[in-house]
Amino acid sequence: MSRRISETTVRRLSLYLRILERMEGQGTSTVGSEDLADRAATTAAQVRKDLSLFGSFGKRGLGYDVPKLAAELREILGLDRRWSVALVGAGRIGSALMEYDGFPDRGFDIVAVFDVDESRRGSRWSGATVMDVDRLEEVVRDRNIQMVILAVPGSAAQEVADRAVAAGAQGILNFAPVQLRVPEGVSLKDVNLVMELEALAFALTQPDVEE
Amino acid sequence: MSRRISETTVRRLSLYLRILERMEGQGTSTVGSEDLADRAATTAAQVRKDLSLFGSFGKRGLGYDVPKLAAELREILGLDRRWSVALVGAGRIGSALMEYDGFPDRGFDIVAVFDVDESRRGSRWSGATVMDVDRLEEVVRDRNIQMVILAVPGSAAQEVADRAVAAGAQGILNFAPVQLRVPEGVSLKDVNLVMELEALAFALTQPDVEE
DNA sequence: ATATGTGAACATTTTCACAGCT
DNA sequence: AGCTGTGAAAATGTTCACATAT
Numbered sequence: 001m002s003r004r005i006s007e008t009t010v011r012r013l014s015l016y017l018r019i020l021e022r023m024e025g026q027g028t029s030t031v032g033s034e035d036l037a038d039r040a041a042t043t044a045a046q047v048r049k050d051l052s053l054f055g056s057f058g059k060r061g062l063g064y065d066v067p068k069l070a071a072e073l074r075e076i077l078g079l080d081r082r083w084s085v086a087l088v089g090a091g092r093i094g095s096a097l098m099e100y101d102g103f104p105d106r107g108f109d110i111v112a113v114f115d116v117d118e119s120r121r122g123s124r125w126s127g128a129t130v131m132d133v134d135r136l137e138e139v140v141r142d143r144n145i146q147m148v149i150l151a152v153p154g155s156a157a158q159e160v161a162d163r164a165v166a167a168g169a170q171g172i173l174n175f176a177p178v179q180l181r182v183p184e185g186v187s188l189k190d191v192n193l194v195m196e197l198e199a200l201a202f203a204l205t206q207p208d209v210e211e
Numbered sequence: 212m213s214r215r216i217s218e219t220t221v222r223r224l225s226l227y228l229r230i231l232e233r234m235e236g237q238g239t240s241t242v243g244s245e246d247l248a249d250r251a252a253t254t255a256a257q258v259r260k261d262l263s264l265f266g267s268f269g270k271r272g273l274g275y276d277v278p279k280l281a282a283e284l285r286e287i288l289g290l291d292r293r294w295s296v297a298l299v300g301a302g303r304i305g306s307a308l309m310e311y312d313g314f315p316d317r318g319f320d321i322v323a324v325f326d327v328d329e330s331r332r333g334s335r336w337s338g339a340t341v342m343d344v345d346r347l348e349e350v351v352r353d354r355n356i357q358m359v360i361l362a363v364p365g366s367a368a369q370e371v372a373d374r375a376v377a378a379g380a381q382g383i384l385n386f387a388p389v390q391l392r393v394p395e396g397v398s399l400k401d402v403n404l405v406m407e408l409e410a411l412a413f414a415l416t417q418p419d420v421e422e
Numbered sequence: 423a424t425a426t427g428t429g430a431a432c433a434t435t436t437t438c439a440c441a442g443c444t
Numbered sequence: 445a446g447c448t449g450t451g452a453a454a455a456t457g458t459t460c461a462c463a464t465a466t
Binding site for chain 2: 010011020034040076077078083091095096098100102106108146147171177179191193195197198200201202203206
Binding site: 216217219220256257260270271272273380 | 456457459461464465466
């Protein structure tokens with residue numbers, strides 16, 4: 001039960017969970033791998049394989065209990081606890097992120113917001129006051145912040161990342177369009193919107209349009 | 212020269228291009244696969260393999276000509292032309308996207324913006340006036356819009372996607388946290404911020420922290 | 423001399439197919 | 445009977461190693 005789990009598997013698990021929670025809300029009590037696969041745009045075998053990496057959660061001849069499987073997935077994904085997240089950069093992207101009530105719903109509490117720009121400071125964002133980025137280390141350390149969302153210009157991203165990591169952050173979600181270097185043991189995820197559009201452009205350019 | 216190209220390969224090509232353009236700006240004229248690999252956090256063999264899927268762009272014993280390879284990659288990725296993009300949803304996420312001057316820089320012109328909310332309409336966003344979403348089909352058709360960025364609530368996403376596709380859109384970049392269905396031949400990319408944080412949470416939860 | 427381009431080896435991921443529970 | 449869980453097979457992706465071109 002301790003293989004190395006691929007990125008794509010984690011994304012699928014995340015998706016299964018979202019689907020299961022919607023079904024749960026609709027009162028569906030049981031689901032088969034076939035049905036779940038359809039909704040997640042994958043195959044039944046893939047669903048079963050993904051889940052089997054972590055245990056046996058279904059009943060043969062019957063399928064999976066929806067609330068039970070959802071709970072298992074939450075535990076697997078580390079969503080059965082709350083995470084303290086800091087947001088660095090209170091510009092447009094940063095403020096768009098604050099809108100997402102999907103974050104607190106999922107256990108991610110944005111407990112601190114930072115910006116270099118004085119004019120943005122002081123305002124309160126869903127409970128967090130925008131602070132001077134000088135206080136990053138202090139706050140990350142004191143509030144035991146595990147993850148940092150970087151919504152700063154590319155030129156500042158590496159420096160902020162280094163400081164966050166030095167202060168104890170273990171995960172970084174990077175919106176700046178630069179390739180960050182982080183030490184071993186720190187997780188990094190990039191969201192690059194231009195790259196997504198480029199991937200679309202490539203798909204539309206190819207003669208064999210497929211996905 | 213017409214294999215099926217994987218998603219990850221496209222992402223790497225996109226990254227190579229960004230690196231090459233920075234080098235180009237710094238006046239670097241030549242680069243080796245080793246050097247490019249280092250900057251892209253991959254291996255030299257991977258770089259050469261990726262490029263070899265599309266042709267032979269280097270000189271043995273020498274490396275790659277930076278501007279020439281950049282031009283090749285732009286052509287491969289379909290960035291040697293301009294794309295007409297519509298944005299549906301002028302809320303926080305939508306407005307954050309408009310900030311990105313990375314879009315026009317890369318050939319993506321946001322030529323139309325739509326919203327259901329009357330209060331948001333009429334304002335001009337970098338040349339595009341926010342219009343009633345009722346006009347989506349008409350405008351997508353008339354302005355030959357190829358891609359649509361969906362920054363609408365999940366409940367509206369599928370309907371808007373269907374309408375955009377019916378009007379001729381071939382690519383969709385979806386920010387709504389729902390699994391969209393699109394017909395064969397239409398490309399779909401999802402950006403799901405919660406999922407990214409979940410992947411981070413999973414990585415931090417695992418005993419073997421690796422990336 | 424040096425660094426590309428590429429077949430072959432290796433590793434990983436996905437699919438198949440069926441034994442084994444319920 | 446029906447659907448999961450899982451080894452084995454197939455497909456796909458990555459790394460190696462070296463012949464080949466400059």
